[in-house]
Amino acid sequence: MSPGDGNGRNPHCVVIGAGIIGSCCAWYLQKSGLDVTLIDPVLPGQSCSSGNASCIATSSIIPFSYPGVIRKVPGWLLDPIGPMYIRPRDLPALIPWFWKFWRASNMKKVETVAVAQASLMHSAFADYDEILKATGSSHLKCSKGAIHLYDTEQEYRADQWQDQLRTSLGFESHRLTASELKSLVPCLKLDQGVATMMPDWQHLLDPLRVIEHIAEHCTGNGGRWIQDRVIEASSTESVVCLKTESGRVIEADKLVVATGAWSNEIATQLDYKVPMIAKRGYHSMIADPGIELEYPVxxxxxxxxxxPLNDGLRIAGTAEFAALDAEPDYKRARVLLKQASNYLEGLQYEGVTEWMGPRPMMSDSMPVISVSPGHANVYYAFGHGHYGLTQGPTTGRIISDLVTGNEPSTDLSAFRFDRFV
Ligand SMILES: Cc1cc2nc3c(=O)[nH]c(=O)nc-3n(C[C@H](O)[C@H](O)[C@H](O)COP(=O)(O)OP(=O)(O)OC[C@H]3O[C@@H](n4cnc5c(N)ncnc54)[C@H](O)[C@@H]3O)c2cc1C
Structure with missing residues (x-):
């Protein structure tokens, strides 16, 4: 299909969800000549995409399910300031997902996922450069790399297989000497540990502003913005029909579902449920931390x-397995402050704000970037887990290729919606 042919009008495409993924899809679709509507009950970027650690972490290609990971879980769960928590009352509903997660924890699968993720990650910087330049946001990206820390030599050595796999797929890192580390991050305390430089990382200085710029650029060039929630979705061969919470009925030629951790709500109406859960994360943001960091650590x-962001130091992490609509437990954000104080000499806590957001996490750690198995005019772009900020522009470009009938440059078989059937 080429936009604008046949009936004298451009095809109308609705994108549901205005996080980093939906906003990038809308931007690329409009650039390709489609008539675009972006719809979300909250303003662009206000959900998971604004409160994350803000890293464009292209070398993060290793899945979370790998041999031996399950053995680490009891230790994480028993540690009161550990990185993982499961709400007991939500555990029964999570068991099918954990089962699939565990089934994916073999080395063959790890290598398959790493190769597939690398195929998306390799173009992330170029795709970011394109979208940031076009939307006047290039000044909101920093390209210095990032620093990784291990508390002990033993932990560093145990992860070396990951480093080797990353290197074999073209992502570099190098170990820093103590004096190199001191000159790069003077306030860092790391007594017995190991630090590595990750040149294949960049970071955004204000992720919310970047997403706002992308969405504003789309609407400023003729795209429509609707602040509403889609409650019903159906599709025939020629038309997609959506009903919203406020009573709107919207018809379109094409539909992109980019509703992050909520995507099964729409997917079950159009196709079926896929193994995705909300892996909730937290941050504490310190407006005036009293120290200078030049790199994400x-x-x-x-x-x-x-x-380090424009408006302070963000400390982000935690894997909280709980229902999507469960109340946030902000003591997990406060735990992150305590963890940061173990590393940063002189850290102060002036002006702390807290946040929680749901990562859309597939059991195999790979996103869904796919045409619907049941509807040729419906496309899915969700499930990016820990790396949605990194993969947003690339996903948007690929979805635009799929919708407009161009052959995507990436092999998408690993990201098919129906790969779990
Ligand atoms: C603590 C933490 C740290 C992270 N750090 C990083 C990082 O450093 N780098 C990185 O790459 N990634 C990171 N991530 C992951 C990243 O934030 C997510 O992968 C990404 O935000 C997912 O984007 P999304 O657009 O799919 O989802 P969202 O941003 O959640 O957007 C989905 C949107 O869909 C809307 N929606 C849902 N249902 C409907 C409906 N029925 N109708 C209309 N709209 C609907 C929602 O309101 C929401 O705005 C981190 C995540 C967390 C929690």
Missing amino acids: MSLSRAFVMT
């Missing part, structure tokens, strides 16, 4: 990230 031992 991630503790692999304690699973959290400290990222």
Whole structure:
């Protein structure tokens, strides 16, 4: 299909969900000449996409399900300031997902996922550069890399297989000497640990502003913005029909479902449920931390990230397995402050705000970027888990190719909606 042919009008495409994924899809679709409507009950970027650690973490290609990971879970759960928590009352509903997660924890699957993720990650910087330049946001990205920390040599060595796999797929890292680390991050305390430089990381200085710019650029060029929730979705061969909470009925030629952790609500109406859960994360944001960080610093031992943003230092992490609509438990955000104080000499807590957001987490750690198995005019873009901010522009470009009938440059078989059947 080429936009604008046949009936004299451009095809109308609705994108549901205005997080980083939906906003990027809408932007690329409009750039390709479609008539675009973006719909969300909250303003662009106000859900999971604004409160994350803000890293464009292209070398993060290793799935969370790998050999031996299940053995680590009891230790994480028993540690009161550990990185993982399961709400007991939500556990029964999570068991089918954990079962699939465990089934994916073999080395063959890990390598398959890493290769597939690398195929998306390799173009992330170029796709970001394109969208940031076009939307006047290039000044909101920093390209210095990031620093990874291990508390002990033993933990570092145990993860070396991951490093080797990343290197074999083209992502570099190098170990820093103590003096190199001191000159890069003077306030860092790391007595017995190991630090590595990750040159294949960049970060956004204000992720919310970036998403707002992308959505505003789309609407400023003729796209429509509707603040409403889709409650019903159906599709025939020629038309998609949506009903919203406020009573709107919207018809379109094409539909993109980019509703993050809520995507099964729409997917079950159009196709069926896929193994995705909300893996909830938290942040504490310190407006005036009293220290200077130039690089995002991630503790692999304690699973959290400290990222310097325009409006302060963000400390983000935690894997809380709970129902999507469960009340946030902000003591998990306060735990992150305590963890950060273990590493940062002189950290102050002036002006702390707290946040929780649901990562859309597939059991195999890979997103769904796919045409619907049941409807040729419906496309899915969700399930990006820990790396949606990284993969947003690339996903938007690929979805635009799929919708407009261009052959995507990436092999999408690993990201099919129906891969779990
Ligand atoms: C603590 C934490 C740290 C993270 N750090 C990073 C990082 O450093 N780098 C990285 O790449 N990723 C990171 N992530 C992951 C990243 O934030 C997510 O993968 C990403 O935000 C998912 O984007 P999304 O657009 O799919 O979802 P969302 O941002 O959640 O957007 C989905 C939107 O869909 C809307 N919606 C839902 N249902 C409907 C409906 N029925 N009708 C209309 N709209 C609807 C919602 O309101 C929402 O606005 C982190 C996540 C967390 C929690």
